[in-house]
Amino acid sequence: MGMIKDSKSTYIEGSSSDEFCKTWIYELDQRLGGGIPAGNTVLLVGSSGTGKTTLSMQFLMNGARNGEAGVFFTITEPLFKLTKNMEKFQFYDKKLIEKGMVNIIDLRIISDRLGLDAEKYSVEDANALLDVLKDIADELQVKRLVIDSITALCYRLQSKELIRDFIFKLGSSLAAMKCTSILTSEVPPDKLKYSQYGIEEFIADGIIYMGDIDRRGDLIRTLQIIKMRGTMHSRSKTAVSLSTAHGIELIPLLKSSR
Numbered sequence: 001m002g003m004i005k006d007s008k009s010t011y012i013e014g015s016s017s018d019e020f021c022k023t024w025i026y027e028l029d030q031r032l033g034g035g036i037p038a039g040n041t042v043l044l045v046g047s048s049g050t051g052k053t054t055l056s057m058q059f060l061m062n063g064a065r066n067g068e069a070g071v072f073f074t075i076t077e078p079l080f081k082l083t084k085n086m087e088k089f090q091f092y093d094k095k096l097i098e099k100g101m102v103n104i105i106d107l108r109i110i111s112d113r114l115g116l117d118a119e120k121y122s123v124e125d126a127n128a129l130l131d132v133l134k135d136i137a138d139e140l141q142v143k144r145l146v147i148d149s150i151t152a153l154c155y156r157l158q159s160k161e162l163i164r165d166f167i168f169k170l171g172s173s174l175a176a177m178k179c180t181s182i183l184t185s186e187v188p189p190d191k192l193k194y195s196q197y198g199i200e201e202f203i204a205d206g207i208i209y210m211g212d213i214d215r216r217g218d219l220i221r222t223l224q225i226i227k228m229r230g231t232m233h234s235r236s237k238t239a240v241s242l243s244t245a246h247g248i249e250l251i252p253l254l255k256s257s258r
């Protein structure tokens with residue numbers, strides 16, 4: 001079937017299947033062999049400014065446009081700043097937020113309401129937060145969930161055991177709900193590391209790495225699928241174009257000039 005690109009830079013080709021959760025970013029779905037296997041927990045890793053927040057929001061907006069509700073938990077950026085930045089992108093549709101198809105929730109406000117310590121979460125705190133996340137995902141009947149970022153959340157969880165437990169429980173309850181999740185992970189540039197705490201990547205079903213390469217003084221954004229359980233995927237590095245008109249697009253490395 002031919003590919004049709006609409007004004008929002010998504011494509012229409014058949015429909016979403018039960019097997020795959022499409023990002024509706026054409027080249028990314030192609031590389032994924034159809035999309036993210038439904039129910040997978042994906043770690044979206046990258047250093048600062050590589051496009052993690054943009055790709056995650058595009059994933060939710062595209063999903064919502066195709067009938068799947070989603071929730072975006074922000075912990076690094078305050079809600080007003082996040083929406084102010086995202087509003088510039090054409091894929092961002094305020095109406096989908098008003099309709100409740102994309103829900104943006106500030107995790108710091110939730111943890112305040114739960115009376116949790118802003119800096120340090122105990123086991124009980126982590127469990128309370130996990131329960132709230134599950135309840136929200138359940139109540140809104142979301143098929144897509146984003147936590148931006150898991151690094152900031154893990155920072156508050158203190159011990160490796162707590163982090164492991166938290167991500168594992170989160171992943172399994174979301175998978176049971178057939179909810180596909182993207183957890184963003186911040187890493188320093190030029191380090192072959194997929195997570196700050198060294199355990200997030202073992203629990204995740206998939207890892208997508210966003211990086212930069214220096215080409216004659218220009219930083220080119222790149223993307224590489226490191227692993228994705230349940231699908232045959234490309235493992236080669238590709239360049240990323242980030243624009244307000246099309247959001248994130250993947251382009252061949254050789255052709256990239258921006």
Ligand SMILES: Nc1ncnc2c1ncn2[C@@H]1O[C@H](COP(=O)(O)OP(=O)(O)OP(=O)(O)O)[C@@H](O)[C@H]1O
Binds near residue numbers: 046048053244
């Ligand atoms: N309107 C825009 N048009 C084109 N590029 C933009 C626009 N707004 C932001 N950008 C680019 O996108 C980058 C930020 O992307 P994004 O916030 O998705 O990255 P990130 O990986 O989430 O970064 P961080 O680690 O800071 O959270 C900016 O550094 C800028 O280069």
Ligand SMILES: [Mg+2]
Binds near residue numbers: 054148
């Ligand atoms: Mg970000």
